[in-house]
Amino acid sequence: MDTKVSNPARVRGASVRERVTNALRADIITGVFVPGQRLSEADLCSHLDASRTPVREALRQLEAERLVEVRPNRGPIVVKLGWEEAERIYDVRELIEPEVVRLFALAATRDQLEQMDEALAEFERASSEGLNPAQLILATTTFYEVMFQGCTNDILADILRGLLARVNLLRSRSMSRPGRPKESLKEMRDILSCIRDGDVPGAQQAAITHIRNARVQAKAAMPARSAP
Incomplete structure (x- = not known):
């Protein structure tokens, strides 16, 4: 998966967790990941060039921000904001x-x-x-x-x-x-x-x-x- 927009969230000096969280947040907000799309940890690790730990932390943070929801048997998906x-x-x-x-x-x-x-x-x-x-x-x-x-x-x-x-x-x-x-x-x-x-x-x-x-x-x- 290639990001289609330049992501200003990938800044120098940020921790890996911050970089991954900011990048994933920006990708959701700008439509790289669309509402209802399942967010596979393996795909995100490749897309964000990060290990599973910061990816999981990012998903938890974005769930708290209500950009991601975790559904039983489906895992994390992008929220549909009605x-x-x-x-x-x-x-x-x-x-x-x-x-x-x-x-x-x-x-x-x-x-x-x-x-x-x-x-x-x-x-x-x-x-x-x-x-x-x-x-x-x-x-x-x-x-x-x-x-x-x-x-x-x-x-x-x-x-x-x-x-x-x-x-x-x-x-x-x-x-x-x-x-x-x-x-x-x-x-x-x-x-x-x-x-x-x-x-x-x-x-x-x-x-x-x-x-x-x-x-x-x-x-x-x-x-x-x-x-x-």
């Missing part, structure tokens, strides 16, 4: 993220804003150089992680981090829609611009708009049986 669950995820995001944006906007440092700028520049490069799902997801994750770290409420940030793997799975689907990467970039720039200008309500509304548009695009990208 629209009902996706709707609940977007509902939670719309409830929590505006408050995270508000808290971050009140405490943001120049360095944090520059990090968000850099993440959006990387997003733009990834989309202009030929759609690279893994790079787009990584840049978006970096943009949000800066806000999570700077929002001054660890509980809210941890709730959203707990949804991150499934949010990124939905992001990968929505980003596959024609024109969506460009729209998403503009929406994230609107959030950052309002934060820079001290327009907290504007930043919150921009965040809500971003989530609602992502919801529409993710639903359109869902298989017909999953999105009634």
Whole structure:
């Protein structure tokens, strides 16, 4: 099995377990492994160039993140994220993220804003150089992680981090829609611009708009049986 996208998760300095977990997570999120596909340990060892121990640890971690489920007599398979669950995820995001944006906007440092700028520049490069799902997801994750770290409420940030793997799975689907990467970039720039200008309500509304548009695009990208 050959990975079809460049995987930014394969970074120097990471432990074998981290490398394998990050690589497998990225492969699931970007569709190298499809929903319902059985994940054979032997095949994964070959695909990820790793022994069985880190592969098993990665599968356990991704099961905790609800990207993998273990079924009796079948072993681990890639989860099928249906629209009902996706709707609940977007509902939670719309409830929590505006408050995270508000808290971050009140405490943001120049360095944090520059990090968000850099993440959006990387997003733009990834989309202009030929759609690279893994790079787009990584840049978006970096943009949000800066806000999570700077929002001054660890509980809210941890709730959203707990949804991150499934949010990124939905992001990968929505980003596959024609024109969506460009729209998403503009929406994230609107959030950052309002934060820079001290327009907290504007930043919150921009965040809500971003989530609602992502919801529409993710639903359109869902298989017909999953999105009634």
